[in-house]
Amino acid sequence: MAITIPEIPEDAPFSAEQRQWLKTYLKELAKSISSGAQAIPAGAAGKPRALFLYGSQSGNAQALSEGFAERFAENGWSADAVDMEDHATVNLGMEPLVLTITSTWGEGDPPDNAIEFWEKFSAEGQGRLENTRFSVLSLGDTNYADFCEMGKRFDTRFEALGAKRIATRVDCDVDYEDLAEEWFSAVSKKLEEIGKEVFTTTVTTSGGGTVESLENIPFGKKRPFPAPMTARKKLNLSPSDRDTRHVELKLDGSDLEYEVGDAIATFPKNDAALVDEILSILPFNTSVSVTVPDGSKKPLRDALREDYSIRSIPKSLLKKWKALTSHPYLNAVIEDDKSVTELLEGKEVVDLLYEFPADFKSGQDFVNLLRRLQPRLYSIASSPKKHPGEVHLTVAKVTYESHGRVRKGVCSTFLCEGLEEDEEIRVFMQPTKHFRLPEDPSKDVIMVGPGTGIAPFRAFLEEREVTEAPGRNWLFFGNPHEETDYFYKDEFDEMQKNGVLSRIDVAWSRDQGYKIYVQDKIREFSEEVWNWIDGGAHFYVCGDANYMAPDVEKALFELIRKYGNLNDEGAADYIKRLKDEHRYQRDVY
Numbered sequence: 306m307a308i309t310i311p312e313i314p315e316d317a318p319f320s321a322e323q324r325q326w327l328k329t330y331l332k333e334l335a336k337s338i339s340s341g342a343q344a345i346p347a348g349a350a351g352k353p354r355a356l357f358l359y360g361s362q363s364g365n366a367q368a369l370s371e372g373f374a375e376r377f378a379e380n381g382w383s384a385d386a387v388d389m390e391d392h393a394t395v396n397l398g399m400e401p402l403v404l405t406i407t408s409t410w411g412e413g414d415p416p417d418n419a420i421e422f423w424e425k426f427s428a429e430g431q432g433r434l435e436n437t438r439f440s441v442l443s444l445g446d447t448n449y450a451d452f453c454e455m456g457k458r459f460d461t462r463f464e465a466l467g468a469k470r471i472a473t474r475v476d477c478d479v480d481y482e483d484l485a486e487e488w489f490s491a492v493s494k495k496l497e498e499i500g501k502e503v504f505t506t507t508v509t510t511s512g513g514g515t516v517e518s519l520e521n522i523p524f525g526k527k528r529p530f531p532a533p534m535t536a537r538k539k540l541n542l543s544p545s546d547r548d549t550r551h552v553e554l555k556l557d558g559s560d561l562e563y564e565v566g567d568a569i570a571t572f573p574k575n576d577a578a579l580v581d582e583i584l585s586i587l588p589f590n591t592s593v594s595v596t597v598p599d600g601s602k603k604p605l606r607d608a609l610r611e612d613y614s615i616r617s618i619p620k621s622l623l624k625k626w627k628a629l630t631s632h633p634y635l636n637a638v639i640e641d642d643k644s645v646t647e648l649l650e651g652k653e654v655v656d657l658l659y660e661f662p663a664d665f666k667s668g669q670d671f672v673n674l675l676r677r678l679q680p681r682l683y684s685i686a687s688s689p690k691k692h693p694g695e696v697h698l699t700v701a702k703v704t705y706e707s708h709g710r711v712r713k714g715v716c717s718t719f720l721c722e723g724l725e726e727d728e729e730i731r732v733f734m735q736p737t738k739h740f741r742l743p744e745d746p747s748k749d750v751i752m753v754g755p756g757t758g759i760a761p762f763r764a765f766l767e768e769r770e771v772t773e774a775p776g777r778n779w780l781f782f783g784n785p786h787e788e789t790d791y792f793y794k795d796e797f798d799e800m801q802k803n804g805v806l807s808r809i810d811v812a813w814s815r816d817q818g819y820k821i822y823v824q825d826k827i828r829e830f831s832e833e834v835w836n837w838i839d840g841g842a843h844f845y846v847c848g849d850a851n852y853m854a855p856d857v858e859k860a861l862f863e864l865i866r867k868y869g870n871l872n873d874e875g876a877a878d879y880i881k882r883l884k885d886e887h888r889y890q891r892d893v894y
C-alpha cells in the first residue's frame with residue numbers, strides 16, 4: 306500500500322523541533338503502514354495501555370518482555386512486547402506507559418536490534434515525552450566494565466525527554482530472574498497506586514494493512530532458516546575426557562550472509578530421552594496437543610522438545626509450582642530466598658517433578674509454567690569467502706553431574722550428538738560488529754583464543770588467506786593436552802607452511818606438573834607482543850569471560866606498563882586508547 310506523506314502547513318503552530326519530529330513520525334508511520342505493520346497502539350478502546358520495548362541479542366530481554374506483556378494482558382491491559390528493531394511501528398509520544406527492557410553488548414553497546422532505535426532515540430530530533438511514564442530494566446553482566454550501560458542510558462534519556470519515571474531502574478547481573486521479578490512487582494505496585502485509568506487509551510485503530518505472512522519475510526531472527534548439518538568431526542582425540550566438535554551447516558537457499566567475527570544463533574531441541582522421562586512422570590494423559598508460544602498447536606512431546614526450557618528453574622517458576630502442590634517442605638521454604646536458591650541449585654524441571662509432584666490438570670497447564678527455549682550463540686569458525694554457502698562451528702559439549710544425574714547442555718549436546726546428518730537446525734545470523742578484522746589488511750593481528758575461543762580465529766585466518774592480506778598473524782591457542790586437544794592442528798600447520806600464520810604459541814595446561822595458560826605464553830613473549838602492538842597490531846581475545854579474558858588483560862596491562870615505560874594510570878589509558886581505536890577487541894562468553 307503506497308502512502309502519501311502529508312505536508313505540514315508553514316503556519317502550523319510547531320517549533321522547528323516539533324516540526325522535525327512530526328515529519329519523521331509521519332514518514333515512519335507511512336513506512337510501517339505500507340509494510341503492513343501496526344503503526345499506533347492497537348489498544349482496545351477503554352483498556353489501559355502498556356508497551357514493553359525490548360533490546361535483546363540472545364533473547365533474555367525479549368523473553369522477559371513477552372512474559373510480562375502476557376501477564377499485563379491477563380490483568381486487563383492492552384499490552385504489547387515490541388522489538389526495538391521494529392521501532393518504526395511505535396510512536397512513543399502516544400504511548401502512556403513504556404517499560405523498556407534492554408541488555409548491553411559488546412563493550413557497553415546496544416544489542417544489535419537496538420542500535421538503530423538508540424541512534425534515533427538519543428538524537429536531537431527525538432520529540433519530548435512529557436505524557437509518557439516509564440521504567441527501565443537492564444540486563445547485563447558484572448564481568449563487563451560497562452555493566453548495564455544501555456539500561457542506564459535509556460533511563461537517563463527517557464528522563465531527559467520529560468518522561469516520568471514510575472519505578473527505579475533495576476540493573477541485573479547474569480542471574481537476572483529474581484531481580485526482574487522484583488522490578489515487575491515494583492512497577493505493578495506503582496501502577497496500582499497511580500490507577501489504571503491514567504493509562505487508558507482512546508485509540509481504537511491499528512495501522513491498517515495486513516500483517517505480512519512469515520513466508521514472505523526474509524530468513525532472519527523472526528524467521529529462522531532450517532540449515533541442514535552436512536558434516537561433523539570430533540576435535541578432541543581419545544583418551545580426552547572432553548568432547549568438542551567441528552560442525553558444518555549449509556546455508557544454500559537462505560540468502561543469509563555473514564562476516565568473519567559474527568556469531569550464529571541456533572535453536573536446539575531438548576534431549577528426547579529426557580522429554581520422554583518427563584512425559585512418563587506427568588499426572589495426566591500426555592497424548593495431547595498444546596498451543597505453543599507462536600500460536601500453533603502441536604503434540605505435547607514435540608512442544609517439550611522444541612519450544613520450552615526444561616533445564617534450569619527460575620525462582621518465579623517455583624512459586625507458580627508451589628501453588629499446584631501441597632508439599633509441606635516447598636510451602637515452608639518458598640518465601641525464604643536463600644533456601645530457595647539452595648533448593649534449586651543444580652536441579653532441572655525433571656527433578657521438581659519427582660520431588661514435588663504437582664496437580665497439573667493438562668498439558669497446557671504444564672507448558673504454561675515453563676519458559677521458552679532460547680537459541681544459543683556460537684562464534685562462526687569459517688570465512689564465507691573460503692566456504693561459500695556454509696557456516697562452520699566449534700562446539701564444546703557441556704556435560705556435568707548434579708544430584709546423582711548426568712546433566713547435558715541443551716544446544717551443545719544437540720549440535721554434538723543429537724542432530725543427525727542432513728537434519729535441519731533453525732538458525733539466524735548474529736552480527737558482531739565489535740569484533741572485526743582491521744579494515745587495513747596490512748595491519749598485523751594477534752589472536753588469543755584458547756578452547757572454543759579458537760572459532761573466530763580460524764575464520765579470521767581463512768579470510769586473511771583468501772584475501773591475501775599482507776599483515777602478519779600471530780595465534781595464541783591453549784587447551785589441556787597437546788596430544789588430544791590440538792584443534793585444527795593440520796590446518797594451522799598448513800597455514801604456517803604457506804606463510805598465513807606467521808606465528809603460533811600454544812599453552813598445554815596439563816602436559817606438565819604445573820599449569821600453563823595463554824596468559825603465561827603472552828607473558829613469556831611479552832617483549833615481542835609489545836613490539837607488534839607498538840607497531841600498530843590489533844589484539845583480539847575470544848573465549849572464557851570469567852577467568853581467561855581478565856587474566857589475558859592483566860598480562861596485556863603488565864607488558865604495556867613495562868615496555869611502554871608507563872605507570873599504572875598510563876597503562877590503563879593505553880588500553881583504553883587501544884579499545885577506542887578498535888585495536889583491542891574481545892568476544893567473550
Ligand SMILES: Cc1cc2nc3c(=O)[nH]c(=O)nc-3n(C[C@H](O)[C@H](O)[C@H](O)COP(=O)(O)OP(=O)(O)OC[C@H]3O[C@@H](n4cnc5c(N)ncnc54)[C@H](O)[C@@H]3O)c2cc1C
Nearest residue numbers: 681682683684699700701703705714715716717757760894
Ligand atoms: C557470543 C557467544 C559466542 C559463543 N561461542 C561459542 C563457541 O564458539 N563454542 C561453544 O561451544 N560455545 C559458545 N558459546 C556458548 C554457547 O552459546 C552456549 O552457552 C553453550 O554451548 C552452552 O549451551 P547449552 O545449551 O549446551 O547448555 P545449557 O543447557 O544452556 O546449560 C548451560 C548451563 O549449565 C550449567 N552448567 C554448565 N556446566 C556446569 C557445571 N560444570 N556444573 C554446574 N552447572 C553447570 C550452567 O548453569 C550453564 O549456564 C558462545 C556464547 C556466546 C554468548
Ligand SMILES: Cc1cc2nc3c(=O)[nH]c(=O)nc-3n(C[C@H](O)[C@H](O)[C@H](O)COP(=O)(O)O)c2cc1C
Nearest residue numbers: 361362363364365366408409413445446449452453
Ligand atoms: C559478547 C558479550 C558482550 C557483553 N557485553 C556486556 C557489557 O558490556 N555490559 C554488560 O553489562 N553486559 C554485557 N553482556 C552480558 C549481556 O548483556 C547479558 O548476557 C544479557 O542477559 C543478555 O540479554 P539478551 O539475551 O536480552 O541480549 C555481554 C554478553 C556477551 C556475550
